[in-house]
Amino acid sequence: MKPNDVERFAANLRFLCERHGSITAVCRKIGLNRQQFNKYLSGVHLPSPGNIRRISQFFGLGPAVLFAETDEVRMLVDGNYFPVLDRLRGSRQFDDFMNAAVLASKQESIDITGVYDRYQYSSIYKGAIIRSLLCIYNNENLYQHCYIERFPSVDSPPRTDYIFKYHGFTFPLAGRIFFIDFESVQKNELTTSILMPVQRSKTRFMFGIASGVAATMLREPYATRTALHYRRSGLIRKEDMIVATTLPPDDPSIPRDILQYLGDGGDMLRAG
Structure with a gap:
């Protein structure tokens, strides 16, 4: 475990919880004690491996993702991590395809x-x-x-x-x-x-x-x-x-x- 893993986990957990309503509801759905969960959010303690799996499963993420850089987690959750999306947008071939087929089809x-x-x-x-x-x-x-x-x-x-x-x-x-x-x-x-x-x-x-x-x-x-x-x-x-x-x-x-x-x-x- 690296020294900044606890900080990253806490930051990512706070970000994910912000998207899921109240902390109390999140704790209830995961089945964790609110007081203990607050320690995870504040970076005082790191969950046990079993609780990390429960938290990651609730948010639909792999356990390793919870320890990634927060900016990367934000991009992943928002669906913007795929560089192919930006590359397609900027490619001449894709632009030609759009002009010849897709944009023309909007006339329908x-x-x-x-x-x-x-x-x-x-x-x-x-x-x-x-x-x-x-x-x-x-x-x-x-x-x-x-x-x-x-x-x-x-x-x-x-x-x-x-x-x-x-x-x-x-x-x-x-x-x-x-x-x-x-x-x-x-x-x-x-x-x-x-x-x-x-x-x-x-x-x-x-x-x-x-x-x-x-x-x-x-x-x-x-x-x-x-x-x-x-x-x-x-x-x-x-x-x-x-x-x-x-x-x-x-x-x-x-x-x-x-x-x-x-x-x-x-x-x-x-x-x-």
């Missing part, structure tokens, strides 16, 4: 910005449907997006075991929507999707296919049907996060159109 007057519920069968919890939150927004004439997955604890469902966050680009092309994104918590997965927008009376859906390949076999490669259900305009709010979870296929909150499209998940491809 399709409005895809807003917050969506994103549904697909889970590649982690077999047989369950993962409902994540996805937001498409404009960023300097580009469509970008982020989406957040939350997986509840198998042993204690009210608690969250894993959180995955994805950031990337969104391209409307020839009446279809293409997504390319990078997982920004474990930093090891690239995913792509292609969906078709569908308007049914005043309800907006997108139906298509998503695939992902991680850099390690801890997360299996997958391909599955994916569907989006429009929620509202704007960006993801903290109060929206309650809907991000895994659901049984018969959950009544899943729209009928979504269930009909996803089917029973039997055609989902996973490494075996």
